[in-house]
Amino acid sequence: MNKPLTAEAGEKKTELEFVPAIAVFHCRWCLPDSDSVRSLLNEEVAAKSVVIPLNCTARMEAEFAIKALSEGFDGILILGCEIGECHYRTGNHRALKRLLLLRDILALVGIYPERLGFFWVSPFDQENIRLTINEYLDKLQELGSFK
C-alpha cells in the first residue's frame, strides 16, 4: 500500500493503471454464487469482467478461453474444486489436463501462459481465494493488455 517515492517506481505506477478485463469461470459446487465471486475482484476489474458459473470445471472447453482472448479479454480465470473434492469425482482432473495443455499451446504462439489462470480452491478458505485472485490480477497488470 506504500505510495511510490522514486521516479522509477512512479513510472511503474503508470503501468499499473492498466485495468485488465477478465473472464471468470467458476465451478458452482465450491463457489455457488457468481455475485460473491465477482465481489472477490476489485471494483475496476469487476466492471470490465464477466463471471460465468459452470456445473463443473470439466465443462470448461478450450474454446471458451481462446474465444475470450479473441474478444478482447486480457485474462481467463478458472476456479474449481480441489483435486479429490470434485462433485463428479474426476471432472476437475480432466479440466486440469486440458488447461495445462492449453497453457502450453498459448505459450507456443507467444501468448503469456499466465493469462490463463486456473486454481483449485477450498470454499472454506475465502481468504486464500482472495489472495490467489489478487496475485493473478497483479500478474495480469504486469503483462498489460492482450491486444
Next chain:
Amino acid sequence: MAENDERARIEEARRIASDLLENGVVMGVLGLRRVESHVEPYLFTTKDELRDLNISGRYAIARVAENLLRRWDEGALGIIIRGCDERHLIELSKKKSVDLKRIITIGLACTDHEAKECHCLRPYPQKIDVGKSIGDVDYQDHETLARLMEMDISERRRFWSDIFNRCIKCYGCRNSCPLCNCEDCRLEESRWVRVGEIPPEFPSFHLIRAFHMADKCVGCGACERACPMGIPLGKLHQLIREDMKRLFKYETGLNPEDESPLQNDLEKNPLEVQLDEL
C-alpha cells in the same frame, strides 16, 4: 547412387505388392501412381498396373483406405504406407472408423531427405518392408523447429500473429487432415469464429483447431502442405506433440489400444510434471 537406391526401393515395393495380388490375399493394393506431373491415390488390382506405381509422392492416403473399406463389406486391403500413414490408420482405428485387421501394410521407411522435408520426427512405420529406417529424429535437429523454440515469447507472438494474418480461411488445413473430421466443425460456427471475415481473429481460428488436434495429430504435415499461404502449421503441431509427450507421456499413432490422456482421469493417466513446477 541415390537414383539406384530409389530404383531398388520401388522395385522392392512392386515385388511385394504383386506378390500380395497374386496370392489373392487382398482385394487390391492402395498406393500412389504418377499421372503426368502429379501423383494420385490408386487401387492397383493387377500386376501390370504396378508399372505406374510411385513411392516418392506425399499423400495422406489413410482417408482413401477408410472409404474403400467402408464401401466393401469384407475383404482385405493392401496399402503402401509411410510412418505417418500408419499413424493415421492407428488413430482412425481408435475412432473405430478403420478395422486394422482388414489391412495388410507394405511399410515404407522415409529417406533422410524426405524426413527433412517433412520435419518428421518418426519417419518410419512399425513394420518396414521397403528401405531402411533412419531412426527417430530429435526436433532440435530440424532447423526451423529449433529456431521456433529459441524465440522468446514476444518474438513468438510477433511471428505467429503475423503469419496467421496471412490466413485466407480456405479450410485447407482442416480438409486435408485425415484426422480432423468431426461432422459439425466448430470453425464453421459463428459462435466461435466470425463468419465471412479474413484474416480470422487471432487467436480463435488457429488455436481452436490446434487444441482439437493436440491429442490426434500424428505430425504428417498435410495441413502445412495444403496451406496456400505457407503457414507453417505442421511445425506448430510438431511442437504441440512434444508438449503432449512432456505433459502426459502420450504419443499419437503408436498403439491402437492407447487412449487419449485428455479423456481419462488422473488415476488412469497421471501427469508427467509436478504441478508446483509449473
